[in-house]
């Protein structure tokens with residue numbers, strides 16, 4: 001195992017600091033729009049606690065963090081994405 005220093009990021013919902021690999025990254029990509037875990041552009045991080053991603057204000061918080069407008073459908077994709085990542089075994093990426 002390579003002992004790397006974890007990159008710490010703040011969850012936009014609970015404001016707690018976590019290792020980046022335990023967070024879901026949402027990026028407003030310059031070309032492709034909103035992306036999960038990839039893309040280049042303004043990014044926001046959210047932890048995988050249900051309290052955070054199912055927070056009724058999460059869309060507003062994301063819109064503010066990403067400085068963009070999110071479609072109403074976004075939240076569906078977002079919940080699917082974050083719950084599927086919850087089951088993913090981490091491979092140390």
Ligand SMILES: [Zn+2]
Nearest residue numbers: 011014047052
């Ligand atoms: Zn959180």
